[in-house]
Amino acid sequence: MSKKYVLIVDDDPDLVETVCMMLEAKGYEVGKAYDGVEGEESIKQRRPDLLVLDVMMPRKDGYKLCAQLKADSATRDIPVILLTAVGEAVSTTSYTHAQGMSTEAEEYIPKPVDSKTLVEAVESFFA
């Protein structure tokens, strides 16, 4: 059986390496992109089985990209896990949880992402 392909999109290159290691250790093939536009282009070149998407990124943030994918019938079915450091601890932000949920992402996980939580979330989409 071919490996499932997960695309990680995050502008923190150290985090991309960390998440990549977590998922590769569990047998997934992992692609990397470092901002929303690069993520969008990567999806056009190769459709991922699942997208792990940071929220705060240059060029196109995660909320915009997610909303865009969900609005397009060609990409609407790609499951999206949003990762964000913007949680309850932050008092002022334009990146709210409510805004995140309105993008129709399948999952919304706060950072630092627990490897068990992330892997369970990823595996739940392929069960």
Place this chain on the structure above:
Amino acid sequence: MTKIKLRGLKLLERGAQVVSSNPGDYNFLAAGICSPLALHKINLTFLSHAVLDQSGRSITAFCTEGSAGRGSASLVEAHQGGTSTVDFHGDMSTLSVFPHDQRPEVTGLLLHALAKREIALQGIASSPSAVSSIVSTAETEAAIHTLFDAFEFPAYHSPSDWYAAYEGKENLLRKIIASYQEKVVRIYDIVRQSELDLWSVVIGQKALTKLGEVLLALGQRQLKMPFVIALLSSENMLVFNFCFPGGHESQIRETFASHLGETRLARHSQVAALYIHGPHFGDRYGIANTLVRALERGGVSLLALGCTVSSISVIIREEDLAAAVQALEATFQKSS
């Protein structure tokens, strides 16, 4: 020279750099630098530290946002009480390229590119994925152009493409992070790498091209370089620390000698590297202080430290590895 394909380029503009040459008698990094800065809630956007000799003399270089620079320098001066020199450099920028994948040729080409345009290098540090260089803000545009000459960034066809994407984003990010602090700092993991050697060499700016050639040559020999820092000494020389896997001493010495001639190259064998990484480390204060204090409590001496992007990398004696991991696990909340 063949371009190397990378994925990204990050810029932190208009910061300030402080370089402190420290005495060897106590843990100045913790007590004289990290703790006072953390107490005053000053975020370090960059930090590097190298121990120079067995007496413990060291150099520390850090960057802050521009507005916090002079205050930071004054804090360090007040704590050192005249026992070390503190140099302040205003209006400095941090340029980071990634991923380096531990390829020494990435740092080599970076040095070569900067030297080619006679851009003065003020410091370097690596994270697990990025190599960051400090240059004056006045030279940043020239530095970015030279990086585009040396490297290929598929997402951006030109420096103008890149500038168009990054204009103004940093301000947006800072606004969000200001109130994000934790009682116990959460990290993704503590990654360790052992059986390394720590090499150090002191060179002037004019030798950067040759040093770049050394690293390019070592890359061609498939050697991996998981750690690099460079700091400006009080004599305006660059103190470089590199890590390479152990067992390659003669190869490394030959390569240095063939390009740099009779340059004094020191080696500290049997060292280990530890990396910690957490969300928005680069935007929050006190993380480095938490780490250096944890290692101090664990009785672990630092040989070198680099902190950039969102990770902190430390080099310690391999015999201290277990104690260091225990100290860090007792202090940070690990998610994995």
